[in-house]
Amino acid sequence: MTPEESAAALQERFPEAVLDVVHFRGEVSLLIRRDQIVDVAKFCHDDLTYTFLSDLSAVDWLDQRPRFDIVYHLTSLEYMIRLRLKVQTVEGQPVPSVTSVWGAANWAEREVYDLYGVEFSSHPDLRRILLPEGWVGHPMRKDFQQTQIALPRPKSDKWVE
C-alpha cells in the first residue's frame, strides 16, 4: 500500500469528512472534518494498518480562520509508510481526543493543550505537562507576549508549617 492508496480509501469511506488532499515532497496530507477525526483515526488504525502514531502537534496560523491546525503523523509499521492528517479548530472549540485509538496521543495532546491552549474533548487527563500548573497563557501561540512574563508565584509568601 502507498499513502496515495490510503488517501483514496479514506476518501471513499468518508466522502464528507475528507475536505482536502495535499501532496508535497512525496508526503500526503489530508484535511479532516473536526467532528469526524476519531472515526477517521479508528479506520486508519484498524483497516489501513496505521497502528503507530508518530507525532501529534499543532500549528498556529495567527491571521487565518480557523486559527489552529492539529497535525497527526501516522505510520504503518507493516508497509513503512506515513500519512498526515490535519484538523482545524478555533479558540475555545475542543477537538475530539484520539487517545482511545492511540495511547501515545495522551501526552502529545496534553503538550498541545499546554503550549497552544487547544482543548481536547474526552481526554482522560487534560492538564499542563511541560509548564507549571499556575502558568498564564500558552507560549507557542504566535501572539504570546514574550517579555515581562509574570512567573507563577508560590501560593503564600510566608512559610506555612
Add this chain to the structure above:
Amino acid sequence: MVTTEPRQDTMILNMGPQHPSTHGVLRLLVELEGETVIRLQPDIGYLHTGIEKTGERLKYQQVITLTDRMGYLDNMLDELAYVLAAEKLVGVDVPERVKWIRVLLAELERVSSHLVWLGTHALDLGAMSVFMYCFREREKILDIKENLSGVRMMTSFIRIGGLANDLTPEFEPMVREFIGYMRGRVDEYEELLTENPLWVERTKHTGVLLAEVAINMGCSGPTIRASGVPYDMRKRAPYSGYENFDFDVILGENGDVYDRFMCRIREMRQSLRIVEQAIDGLPEGPWRIDDRKIVPPPKDEIVQDMEALIHHFKLFTEGLKPPVGEVYQAIEGARGEMGYYLVSNGTGKPYRFHMRAPSFYNLQALPQMMHGGLIADLVAIVGSIDIVLGEVDR
C-alpha cells in the same frame, strides 16, 4: 498531582526531580504498598527551555545549533534528522560522499550514546566499574569529534547541503583505531554483565513491555525492538544511503530490561560494522553541494569575487527560502524515531519547528512497564529506556 485520594495503607513517595537515577530532572510520583509500586506518574517539564519557540525565531541554518542541545548525548543524529528535514523541504540532494560521512558519524554517535546509557544504567544497578570503562571509550569518540569539528559535544558539523568541512587527515586513522579497540571492549562489557547472575537477576522479567502496548504507546528504538517489533528505519525506510550498508536489526523476545540491554549491546557491534564499511568504501567527491543559494561560498572567494560576497550576504541576512509547504522527516536515533516537522511559509525562518522526541513517547510508557514491580525495579526500568530529558522537555 495524583488525582484520586490515596489509600490509607499506602505511601506516596516523591522521587526526583534531582534523584541521580532519573538521568536528568525527572520527577516520579510513586504510590507504594510496602515495597511494591501500585501507581506511578511521571512529571516532566523541569528542563523545558522553549527550544521550538526559539527555533521559529532563527533562520534555517541557525536552527542546527538548537538541535544539538536537544539530544545532547547523540547530537549528530539530531543534526542529521533536522538537516534531512530541511533538505527535503528545500528540495536538494547531497553528494554521495556527504551521505557516507553522515552515516559514519551517525553510527559513531549511536555507539557513544549507547556507551553513556550502559555506563549510567549499570551504575544505577550497582556496577561501578562499567561506568568507568564506558566513559573511557566515549572519550575516544569525543576526541574524534573534536578533531573533526573543534568541539567535543555541540558539533553543528552536519549542515544543510553538506557538511561544515571535509574530513581531517587524522580522521581515518583515528576511526580505524577506534573500531579495532572498541570491538574488544564490547566483549569486555558482555563478560562483565551478560551472564553475571546479579545483573540477570535484577533485569530479567523486569519491566516487561508487550509488543502491542509498545506500538500503541508510540515507543521506538531499542525499547520497541526489545519487544520483538522490527521497527528500524535504517532498514525499513532507508535515508541518507543506509541501503548501501550491510547490518542486522537486533530484536528481543520478552521486552524486559535484560532484552533492552542486549539489544543495545548488540547494536553497538552492528554500528561498528557500519562504521567500518563506511570508512572502507568512502567515495571521493565534494563535501557539500555547489548551490550558492543554499551553502555559502568559500571564504577566499568572498574576498576576491563581488558576486560571491553578495551571495554570502544574502544567505546570512535573509537565509535560504524554501517553498511554502510542510515536511516530516524521521531517522533512527539512538533512542528511536527522531523526527522533525517543519512548516515553511516561504520566509527564511521556519514557521513551525517541531521535534518528535523518542524519549518523550518512551517515557510515557513507563507506567505500563512498571505494573506491580518493586521500587528497586523502577530504577532499573527508568535506566533501561534511556531517556534524555533535554529531548523530553525541549
